[in-house]
Amino acid sequence: xxxxxxLGALALLVVPAAQANGDPASDVLITQQVFxxxxxxxxxxxxxxxxxxxxxxxxxxxxxxxxxxAFTGDLGTAISLWGHPQEYAKFLGSELAFAYSDRLLVxxxxxxxxxxxxxxxxxxxxxxxxxxxxxxxxxxxxxxTHAVRALAAANGIVLPKISSxxxxxxDRAIIAAVVLLALLVIFVPARKVRGRGGEx
Numbered sequence: 001x002x003x004x005x006x007l008g009a010l011a012l013l014v015v016p017a018a019q020a021n022g023d024p025a026s027d028v029l030i031t032q033q034v035f036x037x038x039x040x041x042x043x044x045x046x047x048x049x050x051x052x053x054x055x056x057x058x059x060x061x062x063x064x065x066x067x068x069x070a071f072t073g074d075l076g077t078a079i080s081l082w083g084h085p086q087e088y089a090k091f092l093g094s095e096l097a098f099a100y101s102d103r104l105l106v107x108x109x110x111x112x113x114x115x116x117x118x119x120x121x122x123x124x125x126x127x128x129x130x131x132x133x134x135x136x137x138x139x140x141x142x143x144x145t146h147a148v149r150a151l152a153a154a155n156g157i158v159l160p161k162i163s164s165x166x167x168x169x170x171d172r173a174i175i176a177a178v179v180l181l182a183l184l185v186i187f188v189p190a191r192k193v194r195g196r197g198g199e200x
Contacts, residue, residue, distance in 0.1 A: 022076035023076045023091075025074070025092055033054045033055060033064075034051050036068050039073075040070040057159055064152075065103070067105070068141055070108075070137040089104055103124070103151075111133055112133060128150075
């Protein structure tokens with residue numbers, strides 16, 4: 001009975017501590033292989049391709065987890081590390097150390113970062129130095145997929161070409177159509193009101 005009460009008290013202490021760190025990626029990557037920003041406008045095709053590529057890498061023995069950081073808000077309370085992917089990779093890796101201690105890749109518009117605990121990452125950094133991250137959320141996600149493939153290839157693991165089952169141009173067209181519709185909803189009624197006022 002005392003043991004159950006003690007475990008319950010410890011759980012109450014641990015949960016607030018986990019929530020207090022304010023780092024969304026660390027919460028997701030405890031159990032998942034990829035963190036993709038919740039609210040960033042990333043096409044489904046790019047998101048699916050990255051997720052499937054990372055899964056294929058892990059299945060073939062290349063252990064890696066990935067965090068895509070498109071905006072400052074994706075860092076939570078670690079906002080001071082924006083623009084410093086290598087430093088954030090170390091920070092995030094230390095946050096995950098109790099649950100995951102292998103290769104961790106971080107992608108920001110400013111560049112890529114990689115962390116692997118006490119193991120050297122010089123080889124990974126050389127590979128990533130040749131890759132340019134995308135500047136928009138979808139482009140950043142796509143470039144992260146290419147980075148994962150390049151890292152695996154440097155270790156002799158060739159990943160299969162992933163088909164997301166979606167067309168990126170179609171996704172972008174849908175996004176553009178939604179934006180256009182929103183503009184029409186906002187501006188067209190306003191013009192009608194002004195027109196009626198002029199007639200009066």
